[in-house]
Amino acid sequence: METTEATAGATRGGRGARERILRAAVELFASEGIHATGVAKLADVAHVSTRTLYQHFPSKEALVGAYLQRIESDGAILGETVLERRDLGARERLLRLFAERPAGSPSAKVVRGCPLHNAAVESAGTLAEASAAVERHKRQFAVRLVETAAEAGAPQPEALGRQLAVLFEGARALSTSLNDMGPLDDAEELAKTLIGSATGLT
Amino acid sequence: METTEATAGATRGGRGARERILRAAVELFASEGIHATGVAKLADVAHVSTRTLYQHFPSKEALVGAYLQRIESDGAILGETVLERRDLGARERLLRLFAERPAGSPSAKVVRGCPLHNAAVESAGTLAEASAAVERHKRQFAVRLVETAAEAGAPQPEALGRQLAVLFEGARALSTSLNDMGPLDDAEELAKTLIGSATGLT
């Protein structure tokens, strides 16, 4: 159940401080924001001295870069893994994408929306990596949706996939802003209709 | 063509520094981010000394508050004024909402997405006004969509209005992240279908 060790290579064996730091980054940057999270708090949560942190990452900006990479590679963080499940039919995968609810059921506070998007917003012009990472990820996600739509037998997979991408994005964003699950239900309803009429309801 | 003078009351007549400051805030906070915009730059763009700025607003946080109010009240900033046009039928208003393209046509760089949403993201937990303002505005926008859907004669205005709200939000967000007008076109296409089949295509 260990996360993929895509972070090795820099240090030899040691006590695995780097991994703890990265996990703390994922936790804190995502929930409290990048700017609001100081290196002191970061080191504290990671059970590491700030000095050690700087022996693994040359700067906070570099750590943010690693944080972005991790989020982008570890799809589970964004809750988009349903599309990868090979034990489900393409149509079912699309339906479940909109049926699943991220994290804890009701009263799931502190939902701050897509961490990638937030990172791009926080670092307005500086830190171009963030903007690039969001763009890359969202584009890839849309492509996956189009592919799945094609696999599901939709007559116009391009249109369906991209429209579902817009819908998914809107559902997440609006439910975050409103602090309300409603939009997720609305999107699910509409997605069901679209997918149904495109793949022919048996 | 003057913006509504909702900001008067504090100062008597003078030279109207307050208004210039607020305009600079709208310009800079929206395009470069709140945190990235220091009071010095703000005062500079407003052609005002920082000292004067602090004679109009007790703190930067207060200025941000005024900035949020202005954005919320001045609907033109967010490009959602189409819904108010009484010279158009309800159905036409809905269609145009998705047909219009915000600001300069192609190569409209520096599109940073919804300023309200961004403000809420930037001020993670601090500055609860921001979160409240976004929620209030998005909710009100959805209500307006539902009302317009009803006026357009949709059989289920609640469902249509809320779904269009999700769609609109997704289109804006995705096109910002991708730096690409595509999602706006996709959303427009889908919106046309939804509105058409709900109000009966003549």
Add this chain to the structure above:
DNA sequence: CGTCAAGTACAACGATCGCTGTACTTGAAC
């Protein structure tokens, strides 16, 4: 035990930035 890399404690520097005190200027109204 001795070694060596990984980690630590702590103080401090330097830069940024919000904010203020003070003395000064300006321009309109009477």
Add this chain to the structure above:
DNA sequence: GTTCAAGTACAGCGATCGTTGTACTTGACG
């Protein structure tokens, strides 16, 4: 011309925060 509010110039304080230097500890391994 006097008056008074509005605006200005500028230096500087205080707090936060990223970053680093130095001397010290710890624990696995031969």
